[in-house]
Amino acid sequence: MNEIESSDHTLCPVARSEAVVGDRWTVLILRELFMGNRRFETMQAQTGATPQMLAARLKKMEADGLVERRRYSERPPRHEYHLTAKGEAFYPVLLALRAWGETWCKSPKEGRAVYYTHKSCGGPAGLGPVCESCGQPLRREDLTVDLNPAYRDEREARWAAFKGGR
Amino acid sequence: MNEIESSDHTLCPVARSEAVVGDRWTVLILRELFMGNRRFETMQAQTGATPQMLAARLKKMEADGLVERRRYSERPPRHEYHLTAKGEAFYPVLLALRAWGETWCKSPKEGRAVYYTHKSCGGPAGLGPVCESCGQPLRREDLTVDLNPAYRDEREARWAAFKGGR
DNA sequence: CCATATGGCTATGGAGATCATAGCGACAAG
DNA sequence: CTTGTCGCTATGATCTCCATAGCCATATGG
Structure with missing residues (x-):
């Protein structure tokens, strides 16, 4: 795929969006976050994603600025995922x-x-x-x-x- | 994945939708159709999909009731893809x-x-x-x-x- | 006629994504 | 000092997707 054909270099806002959320799992994770479900384990249960898929997607979503990883317990270390403004806007x-x-x-x-x-x-x-x-x-x-x-x-x-x- | 975990058997409308359109290519094809681009070749050019991907997706979209395949020339046989009501509703x-x-x-x-x-x-x-x-x-x-x-x-x-x- | 172009695909083989299953590390509770 | 909880990571098989190539039926031009 050359430069112009790649959706990474298009002006089209739909293609830009799809590069971020064009994925079954990402959308299901967003659904869970909007339902107030912020924990790894419960998201895994409700989406049916494997733990690697979930971990990988959450990492990408964090990199894309959709979610923020927040520590809610120091010992043992535990995290919750929160929507950013960009995530909320979805x-x-x-x-x-x-x-x-x-x-x-x-x-x-x-x-x-x-x-x-x-x-x-x-x-x-x-x-x-x-x-x-x-x-x-x-x-x-x-x-x-x-x-x-x-x-x-x-x-x-x-x-x-x-x-x-x- | 057991029955209850499968998104094929959920009441969630978001998961139902994603089973149909939860795919980069499907959404880009829909974009083209809404832009009035109904031909295989031109959709291939604008989405950057390979011909097999496009053929497979159009087949699935037809099976899912999003598009209708219409012959616009008998000889040589040529087709256009048109949005159904379900597709339009997207x-x-x-x-x-x-x-x-x-x-x-x-x-x-x-x-x-x-x-x-x-x-x-x-x-x-x-x-x-x-x-x-x-x-x-x-x-x-x-x-x-x-x-x-x-x-x-x-x-x-x-x-x-x-x-x-x- | 014969070569080339056009539109809509299909075939093949390799690369990459995703899956199921298992297990780990840090701690808490009993 | 065993069992449980949470949030992941590791491994190997499978499955999807991609790049490249080519096919078929028909027009079109020389």
Whole structure:
């Protein structure tokens, strides 16, 4: 691949983004971080990534400025991963991806996995970029999240299976 | 990987989406389709994918219901790839990805690669999910697209290089 | 006719990424 | 002083992806 063909040297913002997040695991890790899951072990359980994949991806994400590695215990040394501003700014993409998945990658009877409520107006936020109740653009800090019980169970089962199988 | 850990059997809409579009090439192909580039050869030139990758991805995308393969010439047999409704619906994700890339994956002096104008109000649409000029949610059919001259040159150079090197 | 061009792929072999499984190091708790 | 927890690293097999080359059916020009 010569210089001009390489996506490392393109002006296209989509290709630039894909060079950073164009990877199943990276997106799933971001999902976990947005759900408040900041620890290696729990991310491993919920994404299904192998420990090397997870370690490698977190390292790349740190290098790309998406996450910050913070020590939360000195002895034993323990770390948590926190989103940077750049990582936080990825939220709209995840929201759009989620809306597309809920709409186009499910059989109708499954129902939604996640429900958002718009704090500002108290109504359901829906699947669009603006609140379906009040029409205001959705910002992460204005949303409360509720998981479908089946989805919550799925996540708990994954954690139980992970802990059991070590 | 057991059943519950497999992302094929999760309720999570993000994981469902990633199973379909969680791939650099698939997203770049979608970008080309949204730019109106529907032919194998030109997509190969602009994405930099090898012909097998492109053929494999287009086949998978057809199986996943994102694109439709249409014959535009009987003899010699020639095809074009068209977005389905499911493919079209991916537009907001690409828009969000583009906004993130323009904002977070560029040095300030580079400038935007793509400018959107909001037909409904005549003003620039900006980078958010709603028009920065009039505040209305952005729909694809209400937007006109202008490429930065440098980006246009880059694309023309890629095509020239591709045709030259065969 | 025959050579060359065009568009849409397929074939091959090697390089690199990813996987499953196992284990380590530092400490805490019992 | 054994067992458990957390955050990884090591190893070897497998699988994907890439670069390069070529094929097939048809137009097109000489």
